[in-house]
Amino acid sequence: MKEKDYDEKQVNQIIEEVNLQNQQNMKENEINLQKQRQANAILNNNLNKVFARAENDQAVDEELNNLQNQINIENPDANQNIQNNPVNNQNDIDQQINQLNEEIDRENADLLNQAIKNQQGPQNNNQNPKAIRPQDLDNAMNQAADNIQRSVNEGINKLNEQLRQRQQEQARQRQQEQERQRQQELQRQRQEVERLRRENQRKVREMRAQQERERERRAAERRQQESNAEFARNIYKTGRDNIVNRMNEGYGPVMKYYSPDDDYHIPEGLSREVVTAAVIGAAMDKSWLLDNASEQIAAAGSIENLQKKLIVDVMQDGPLDPTLFPIITSAFKRADAAVKSYERGDDSELKTYLEQYTNYSVLTVPQAQAADGIISSGYTPEQLSYKFCKEFAIDGPLHIEPDRNRFTEINKIKLTSYTKQLDSMKAAEQSKKRLINEVGRLTREQKEEIVADMLLDSYIANMATVQKKKLEDEVHRCRENAFLNMGLNEDTPDWNEYVNSTNGPYSDKAKDFSEAISKNTVSDFDVLLSTPNGRNWLKDQCIDKIKASEVYQNIVNSENPKTMIDNLMIADHLAEKGINALPDFKFSADIVEHTKGINDRNKPNLEAQITDINTDLFNIAFGNANAYHPITQNHMCMMDLSHKTMVSTASEINKMYQTIKKNDTLNGSKNYGDMKTALKELRDYTRELAKDPRPIGIKESHKYKIMVDKVNKLADHYLMNKEDINKPSSLEKVKGVREMKRRLLTSIKDINEAQKSTGVKISKELFGDRFMLLDMYSPSKSGFNPFYGDKYNKPESRIIHSGKCSGFTTDRTAGTSIAVMAMAASGRFSLEQLMDPTEAVEEKKAYYDEVIKTLKGGDDPANREKIARWIHDGRRVTDEMLDQKVKIINFKNADIYSDKNFVFALNMYNVRFDVEQEMFRVKDEYIKVAQESDPNFRDMNDAKVIWSPMLEIAQSMTKLRENAYEAATSRDNNSASIAASNLMANTEIIKKNLEFMDKKQEACKSIPVNEWFSDAEHAECGFISGTLSKSINDKADFENNPKLITSLLPKMVDGSLMKDTKYEPDYAKSKIKITSGFPSEESLRIEAENIEFLKKTDEAIKRLEDGQADYKNKKDFVTDSAYAIFGQMYRTAGMHTPIDAATGKKISLEEFMQKQLKSGVFEKSLKSRKNPKKFTDPKNIAKMAKDKKQIQKIITSHTDRNKERRAHRAARKNNVEHQNAL
Structure with a gap:
C-alpha cells in the first residue's frame, strides 16, 4: 500500500507539470489504485479466513494458491508501474529540436553572408571577369533556399523519425521495466505469501499446542476442583458427624478440667455437675481475680478477657495456658471449702460461687450468637458453658437466680431466644447429618419434611449473625455521631482515628457502645422466639416460602451424597441471611408493637449511657488535642x-x-x-x-x-x-x-x-504556710506517695477485693499505715525516715507491695498473723519514737507548724489512729501475737489504743481547710453556718490542746507520754471535740446572718473571736455550755463590718496615691480620705472598736465614719492650710494615712478632745444633779 500511495503522488506531480491531457491518465491510475486497495482488502480478509479455518498445512497452501489466482484474475494491472507516460522524456526531445534549430540558423546565416557578397559583385566587375548576373543570382538564391528548406525538412523528418524511434525504444524499455517491476512485485508477493504461509503454519502449530495445554489445564483444574469439592464434601460430612457427636457427647469439655476427681465425695442434694459449676464460679470470681491474678489480667487485657479465657481455653482441645493453673487450683480449694460448708448446713458460700458463674453466663448472652453460617462447628466453649450453667446452676437443685439488677427484661428475652437458637442449631446439624448419610434410603416425603425443618432451624440459628452485623453498623453510627455532635467532621484532624480505629481508647469506647446497645435494645426476632410458640409461628409463616425456594427443591431432589452435600453447603451460605433469606418475610404487628414498647421503655437508659460514653470520648479527644484543634476552640x-x-x-x-x-x-x-x-x-x-x-x-x-x-x-x-x-x-x-x-x-x-486550685488559694489566704510541712511529710497524701510507686499509683490497684482481709481500707490509707508499722517493727528506720517522703523510698515501695500482697492472701492464717505482728510490733516501736519527740517539742512556739519534730509526731499520731482502727480486723491473730510477749493479754481492750491531745490536734488540722473552704464559698446558709462553727471549734480545739500538751510536758517530764493523760481527761477532750461545734453554731446563729461569715473568716482562723470565751462540759445534756465571753450577734456584726471597712481602707489608700485624676467630685475624695484615716486609726489604736460618745455603746467603723462625715468636721480638716478654699492633695492624705506617727497624733488629739467632752458632760451632769438636789 505504501508504494501505491507513492505512485499516486508521482502521477499527480506529472499531471501538474505537463498539461491537462494527463487527467484521464490520473483517473485511470486512481481506478487502478482503488482496485489495488480492494484486492489488498480481499487478501487480508482471505488471509484471516485462512488463519481461522486452517486445519493443516495442505489446506493452507491450497487456500493461498486460490487467493493468488484470484488476485491475478481480478486485478491484472495491480502491479504495473504508474510512471509509463510518454511525456516523461519530453525534455530530451525539446533539447534535440533546439539543437536542430540552432544548426538551421547557422546555415541561414552562412547563406545570407554569401548573398551579400554576391550583391557586392558589380563593383568589381573589371576585376572579375566571371561575375554572375543578377538573374542567376536570384535563381541561385531561390535554389539555395529550396535546398535549405529541403535540408530543414529532411532534418526535421529525420529528427522526427529519430524521436519516434527513440520514443518507441523508450516505450519498449518502459514496458520491459514495468514487466520487470511487475515480476519483482509478484515475486515479493509470492515471498510474502510464503512467509505468511510459514508464519501461519507456526501459529497454527502454536495454537494447537496452546489448545492442547489449555485442554490439559482445564482438565487438571476440573480434576482439582472435583478433588477439592470432594475434599470439601468429605470435610463437610465429617464435620457434620463431629458436630453432632460433640453436641451429643454432653458436657465432657466442661468437666475435663473443672470436675472433681471420681472419688470426690458429693454431698446429698448435689451432683458432680453442680460442684463443677461451683468450681467454675470460684474461678470466675472477680474479687479473687483482682487480688490474686493481676499478672494474668494484664496479659489478657482485662478481667473480662481473663474470665472468657477461663471458659474458652479450658473447654477447648489443646494445651492449657500454664498461667491458668494457679487460678483453677485455687478455685478447686475454695469450691471444696464451700461444698464442705454446704454439708454442714451453710450453703451461702456455694451459692455465691454459683451466682458468680450464673451472672457471667447471663451477662454474656446479649452479645452472643448461635451459629455462624457455613463455618458453624457446633457448640462453642461459651455456648456449651452457658447450657451447662443453665442446666445445673440456674435450673439446678439450688435454683440460682441471676442478679436482678443486671438481669433485665431484655436479658431474659435474649436468654430465652439464645437457648432456642442453640436448640435449632443442634436440630439443623442433626438433620444435615441424616440427609447426607441416608440420602439413598429416604423417601421424597421424608426428605421434604426433614429439609423444611432443617432450613427453618438454620435460619433461626443464624439470626444472631444478622443482628451482630446490625449492631456493628449501629455502633459505628453512634461513634461517628459522638464526634459529629462535638462539632467535628471528616475534615477534622484525627477523624479516621476517632471513628475507625480498632485499637486504643476510641475503640474501647466503641465496645461500650456495643454493650449499651445490646443491654437496652431487643429485636423483633428475639421477642418472637422468646414466646412459647415462637418457633411454631415462624414455621407457619415460613414453611410455604421455604418449600417454594430453589435451595429447598435442590436439596429434596438430591439423589446421592455428592449432590446432597453440595446443596447443603449452598443452603448454609444462604442461611447466613437468617430469616431474611425468605422473600417478603414480616413479623406480626403484635410482636412489632411489643418490641417497640420494650425498646421505648429502655430508651432513656440507652440514651443516658450513650451520652456518658459520648462525654468520655469528648474528654479523651479534648485531652489529646492541641490548642489549634477544632475541639479546643x-x-x-x-x-x-x-x-x-x-x-x-x-x-x-x-x-x-x-x-x-x-x-x-x-x-x-x-x-x-x-x-x-x-x-x-x-x-x-x-x-x-x-x-x-x-x-x-x-x-x-x-x-x-x-x-x-x-x-x-x-x-x-x-x-x-x-x-x-x-x-x-x-x-x-x-x-x-x-x-x-x-x-x-x-x-x-x-x-x-x-x-482544688480555689481551695489552695483560700487556704493560702487564710492559713499562710501553716500546712506546708504537714502536707510535705504526710505519708497518706494523694499526690506523690513514696509508698505507691508506679505499681499502686491508681487507687483501684490498692483495693483488696476478696478474702478475709477485704475489709481493710487500702483504697484510703490502711495500706500505708500498716507499711509504716512494718518498717518501724523492723527496727531499721527512724521516725524521720518513716515520715520524710524523700527518705528510704525504695524500701517504702517494697514494704507497701508486701503489705498489699499479704492482705490479698488474707485467707491464709499465716498472712493474717503477719499483718497482726506488723501492727503489734510497729505500735511498740512507734510508742518509743513518739515519747522521744513529744518531750522535746516546744508547744509554746508561735511558729510550731514549722517545727519538723511537731509535724512528724502529728503525722505519726494520724498513722497510729488509722492502724489501730484496722487492727481489729485481725483481732484473733493480734491477741495471739500479743500473748507471746504478754501472757496476761486477754482481749483487744488490753491493746490500749493510743490517745493524746496530739491526736485531737492532728484530726482538727485535717478538718480546718475543709471547714474554711465550705464557710468561704457555700451559698447554702445552713452549710455555711455549720462550716463556720466547725472552723471556730477546731481552731479552739487546736489552741486548747497545745496549751494542754505544754502543761503536761512541764508536769510529766519523767513519765512516758502515753501515761500523761487520765481517762477522765481523755473523755473530756473527746467530749469537747465532738460537741463544741454545735454549741458555737447555736450561739452564733450564722444561719440567719450568713453575710457575716466571709468577713469573719480571718478572725475565726486566728481564734480571736473566741479568745475571751469560757465554756464547760454539760454531760447531762450532752453539750458544751458556753458560760461567758462569746461575742454577741451585735459584736459579730460590728467585727464583720470593721473587717470589711479595713478592706475599703486599703482600696481607698491606693486610689488616693494615684492622685486627683481619679476623683470626679468632692464626695468621693472625702469618703476615700475618711476610709483611709479612720481605718488606719483603728489599726494603730490596737483594733479597739469605736464607742459612740452619745450612747457609750460600741459602733462599727462604718457607723463612726458616717457620723464624722455628717458633722462636717472631718471634711473641714481636709482643707489646705495654704489655700483653705481647696482640699489637700490626695497623695498627701495617703502619705499621712500610712505614717503611723501622724496617725498616732490624730488619735491622741481625738482622745484628748473626747476627754474634754466627757469632762464637760460630767460637769454639766453634776450641775444638773446639784440643781435638782437644791
Missing part, C-alpha cells in the same frame, strides 16, 4: 472557681442561650424546647452565682455539673431523635446545639481541679 475550661471565672462563664452561657433561642421556631420540637429550658435554668443559675463576689463552693460546683449534664443529655436526646438532621433548614439549629454541647463540656472537664 472557644473552650470554657475553668482554671479556678473564682468570681471572675463565674462572671465569664455566665456571660458565655447567656450568649449560647440567645443563639439557641434565636434558632428556635414556633413549631419547634419538644425535645429542642426541653433543652432550651434546661439551658435557661443553667443561665439563670450562673447569673445568680456571678452576682455573689465569693468563689464557687463545693455544692455549687456540683450543682453546676449536674445542670450542665442535664443540658448535655437533653442536647443528645434532641440530636439522637432529630429527623432529617442534615436538612438545610436544620443546619443552623443543629450547629448551635453541637457548639453549645461541646463548649459546656469543656467547662466541666477540669472543674474538680479548678475546685
Whole structure:
C-alpha cells in the first residue's frame, strides 16, 4: 500500500507539470489504485479466513494458491508501474529540436553572408571577369533556399523519425521495466505469501499446542476442583458427624478440667455437675481475680478477657495456658471449702460461687450468637458453658437466680431466644447429618419434611449473625455521631482515628457502645422466639416460602451424597441471611408493637449511657488535642472557681442561650424546647452565682455539673431523635446545639481541679504556710506517695477485693499505715525516715507491695498473723519514737507548724489512729501475737489504743481547710453556718490542746507520754471535740446572718473571736455550755463590718496615691480620705472598736465614719492650710494615712478632745444633779 500511495503522488506531480491531457491518465491510475486497495482488502480478509479455518498445512497452501489466482484474475494491472507516460522524456526531445534549430540558423546565416557578397559583385566587375548576373543570382538564391528548406525538412523528418524511434525504444524499455517491476512485485508477493504461509503454519502449530495445554489445564483444574469439592464434601460430612457427636457427647469439655476427681465425695442434694459449676464460679470470681491474678489480667487485657479465657481455653482441645493453673487450683480449694460448708448446713458460700458463674453466663448472652453460617462447628466453649450453667446452676437443685439488677427484661428475652437458637442449631446439624448419610434410603416425603425443618432451624440459628452485623453498623453510627455532635467532621484532624480505629481508647469506647446497645435494645426476632410458640409461628409463616425456594427443591431432589452435600453447603451460605433469606418475610404487628414498647421503655437508659460514653470520648479527644484543634476552640475550661471565672462563664452561657433561642421556631420540637429550658435554668443559675463576689463552693460546683449534664443529655436526646438532621433548614439549629454541647463540656472537664486550685488559694489566704510541712511529710497524701510507686499509683490497684482481709481500707490509707508499722517493727528506720517522703523510698515501695500482697492472701492464717505482728510490733516501736519527740517539742512556739519534730509526731499520731482502727480486723491473730510477749493479754481492750491531745490536734488540722473552704464559698446558709462553727471549734480545739500538751510536758517530764493523760481527761477532750461545734453554731446563729461569715473568716482562723470565751462540759445534756465571753450577734456584726471597712481602707489608700485624676467630685475624695484615716486609726489604736460618745455603746467603723462625715468636721480638716478654699492633695492624705506617727497624733488629739467632752458632760451632769438636789 505504501508504494501505491507513492505512485499516486508521482502521477499527480506529472499531471501538474505537463498539461491537462494527463487527467484521464490520473483517473485511470486512481481506478487502478482503488482496485489495488480492494484486492489488498480481499487478501487480508482471505488471509484471516485462512488463519481461522486452517486445519493443516495442505489446506493452507491450497487456500493461498486460490487467493493468488484470484488476485491475478481480478486485478491484472495491480502491479504495473504508474510512471509509463510518454511525456516523461519530453525534455530530451525539446533539447534535440533546439539543437536542430540552432544548426538551421547557422546555415541561414552562412547563406545570407554569401548573398551579400554576391550583391557586392558589380563593383568589381573589371576585376572579375566571371561575375554572375543578377538573374542567376536570384535563381541561385531561390535554389539555395529550396535546398535549405529541403535540408530543414529532411532534418526535421529525420529528427522526427529519430524521436519516434527513440520514443518507441523508450516505450519498449518502459514496458520491459514495468514487466520487470511487475515480476519483482509478484515475486515479493509470492515471498510474502510464503512467509505468511510459514508464519501461519507456526501459529497454527502454536495454537494447537496452546489448545492442547489449555485442554490439559482445564482438565487438571476440573480434576482439582472435583478433588477439592470432594475434599470439601468429605470435610463437610465429617464435620457434620463431629458436630453432632460433640453436641451429643454432653458436657465432657466442661468437666475435663473443672470436675472433681471420681472419688470426690458429693454431698446429698448435689451432683458432680453442680460442684463443677461451683468450681467454675470460684474461678470466675472477680474479687479473687483482682487480688490474686493481676499478672494474668494484664496479659489478657482485662478481667473480662481473663474470665472468657477461663471458659474458652479450658473447654477447648489443646494445651492449657500454664498461667491458668494457679487460678483453677485455687478455685478447686475454695469450691471444696464451700461444698464442705454446704454439708454442714451453710450453703451461702456455694451459692455465691454459683451466682458468680450464673451472672457471667447471663451477662454474656446479649452479645452472643448461635451459629455462624457455613463455618458453624457446633457448640462453642461459651455456648456449651452457658447450657451447662443453665442446666445445673440456674435450673439446678439450688435454683440460682441471676442478679436482678443486671438481669433485665431484655436479658431474659435474649436468654430465652439464645437457648432456642442453640436448640435449632443442634436440630439443623442433626438433620444435615441424616440427609447426607441416608440420602439413598429416604423417601421424597421424608426428605421434604426433614429439609423444611432443617432450613427453618438454620435460619433461626443464624439470626444472631444478622443482628451482630446490625449492631456493628449501629455502633459505628453512634461513634461517628459522638464526634459529629462535638462539632467535628471528616475534615477534622484525627477523624479516621476517632471513628475507625480498632485499637486504643476510641475503640474501647466503641465496645461500650456495643454493650449499651445490646443491654437496652431487643429485636423483633428475639421477642418472637422468646414466646412459647415462637418457633411454631415462624414455621407457619415460613414453611410455604421455604418449600417454594430453589435451595429447598435442590436439596429434596438430591439423589446421592455428592449432590446432597453440595446443596447443603449452598443452603448454609444462604442461611447466613437468617430469616431474611425468605422473600417478603414480616413479623406480626403484635410482636412489632411489643418490641417497640420494650425498646421505648429502655430508651432513656440507652440514651443516658450513650451520652456518658459520648462525654468520655469528648474528654479523651479534648485531652489529646492541641490548642489549634477544632475541639479546643472557644473552650470554657475553668482554671479556678473564682468570681471572675463565674462572671465569664455566665456571660458565655447567656450568649449560647440567645443563639439557641434565636434558632428556635414556633413549631419547634419538644425535645429542642426541653433543652432550651434546661439551658435557661443553667443561665439563670450562673447569673445568680456571678452576682455573689465569693468563689464557687463545693455544692455549687456540683450543682453546676449536674445542670450542665442535664443540658448535655437533653442536647443528645434532641440530636439522637432529630429527623432529617442534615436538612438545610436544620443546619443552623443543629450547629448551635453541637457548639453549645461541646463548649459546656469543656467547662466541666477540669472543674474538680479548678475546685482544688480555689481551695489552695483560700487556704493560702487564710492559713499562710501553716500546712506546708504537714502536707510535705504526710505519708497518706494523694499526690506523690513514696509508698505507691508506679505499681499502686491508681487507687483501684490498692483495693483488696476478696478474702478475709477485704475489709481493710487500702483504697484510703490502711495500706500505708500498716507499711509504716512494718518498717518501724523492723527496727531499721527512724521516725524521720518513716515520715520524710524523700527518705528510704525504695524500701517504702517494697514494704507497701508486701503489705498489699499479704492482705490479698488474707485467707491464709499465716498472712493474717503477719499483718497482726506488723501492727503489734510497729505500735511498740512507734510508742518509743513518739515519747522521744513529744518531750522535746516546744508547744509554746508561735511558729510550731514549722517545727519538723511537731509535724512528724502529728503525722505519726494520724498513722497510729488509722492502724489501730484496722487492727481489729485481725483481732484473733493480734491477741495471739500479743500473748507471746504478754501472757496476761486477754482481749483487744488490753491493746490500749493510743490517745493524746496530739491526736485531737492532728484530726482538727485535717478538718480546718475543709471547714474554711465550705464557710468561704457555700451559698447554702445552713452549710455555711455549720462550716463556720466547725472552723471556730477546731481552731479552739487546736489552741486548747497545745496549751494542754505544754502543761503536761512541764508536769510529766519523767513519765512516758502515753501515761500523761487520765481517762477522765481523755473523755473530756473527746467530749469537747465532738460537741463544741454545735454549741458555737447555736450561739452564733450564722444561719440567719450568713453575710457575716466571709468577713469573719480571718478572725475565726486566728481564734480571736473566741479568745475571751469560757465554756464547760454539760454531760447531762450532752453539750458544751458556753458560760461567758462569746461575742454577741451585735459584736459579730460590728467585727464583720470593721473587717470589711479595713478592706475599703486599703482600696481607698491606693486610689488616693494615684492622685486627683481619679476623683470626679468632692464626695468621693472625702469618703476615700475618711476610709483611709479612720481605718488606719483603728489599726494603730490596737483594733479597739469605736464607742459612740452619745450612747457609750460600741459602733462599727462604718457607723463612726458616717457620723464624722455628717458633722462636717472631718471634711473641714481636709482643707489646705495654704489655700483653705481647696482640699489637700490626695497623695498627701495617703502619705499621712500610712505614717503611723501622724496617725498616732490624730488619735491622741481625738482622745484628748473626747476627754474634754466627757469632762464637760460630767460637769454639766453634776450641775444638773446639784440643781435638782437644791
